[in-house]
Amino acid sequence: MIECIELYGANTGNSLRAAISLAEAGVPFFVRRLDLRAGDQNQPDYLKLNPAGKVPTLVDNTYSPPLIINQSNAIIHYADAKVPNHLMPSEPGPTRLRVYDRFFYFVTDVIATSHAGFFLHQLDLNEAARPLDERALENMKRAEAFLEGDFMAGDAFSMADIAAFTWALSVKKQLPWKQLPRMKRWFEVMSERPGVRIGLRAFQE
Numbered sequence: 037m038i039e040c041i042e043l044y045g046a047n048t049g050n051s052l053r054a055a056i057s058l059a060e061a062g063v064p065f066f067v068r069r070l071d072l073r074a075g076d077q078n079q080p081d082y083l084k085l086n087p088a089g090k091v092p093t094l095v096d097n098t099y100s101p102p103l104i105i106n107q108s109n110a111i112i113h114y115a116d117a118k119v120p121n122h123l124m125p126s127e128p129g130p131t132r133l134r135v136y137d138r139f140f141y142f143v144t145d146v147i148a149t150s151h152a153g154f155f156l157h158q159l160d161l162n163e164a165a166r167p168l169d170e171r172a173l174e175n176m177k178r179a180e181a182f183l184e185g186d187f188m189a190g191d192a193f194s195m196a197d198i199a200a201f202t203w204a205l206s207v208k209k210q211l212p213w214k215q216l217p218r219m220k221r222w223f224e225v226m227s228e229r230p231g232v233r234i235g236l237r238a239f240q241e
């Protein structure tokens with residue numbers, strides 16, 4: 037059955053980032069779970085939606101032809117456009133720019149760095165991956181300084197928190213929480229948010 041908005045994904049950081057952003061913005065979506073170990077992402081029907089064979093993929097069937105979005109961070113912006121003001125302020129200005137600044141810090145300096153390391157691990161190049169793993173972790177630790185307010189880009193929750201949280205979750209055991217008191221409190225607050233909880237459950241078996 038065709039649903040209005042479908043999110044294809046698996047229980048991975050990129051899919052969770054997309055699911056949390058939709059749930060936090062209040063965009064209803066229908067979950068299509070893929071089994072990456074079974075290779076669902078490389079089946080011909082899925083490759084028509086996402087030629088890279090990656091998750092997530094969002095399909096909005098209210099458009100004709102359906103709107104297809106493959107990048108988790110573009111799905112965050114889709115959610116923000118659909119229901120403005122939940123993931124960042126819609127008003128242009130310094131507060132919104134701060135959100136972009138912090139959001140891209142996590143996307144480029146933490147997530148992308150870690151993603152490059154992950155790729156090397158997949159090739160068994162574990163020694164080569166280590167500096168990238170360490171750099172991503174170090175950059176995450178430095179974000180303790182961002183938490184002057186309750187959230188990563190000030191006093192309001194934003195897409196910067198979604199980017200940071202989904203990655204922090206994946207290295208929860210490696211972060212030196214005693215040295216990161218603000219981040220520890222932030223992580224606990226984030227874990228309890230209803231939208232975050234819905235997103236985290238989206239692809240659980």
Ligand SMILES: N[C@@H](CCC(=O)N[C@@H](CS)C(=O)NCC(=O)O)C(=O)O
Pocket residue numbers: 048049050051072077089090091092106107108109
């Ligand atoms: N830049 C993409 C990356 C997507 C990505 O790398 N997804 C991984 C899971 S986290 C994947 O689908 N891996 C399956 C595979 O490579 O076969 C995004 O942010 O959405």
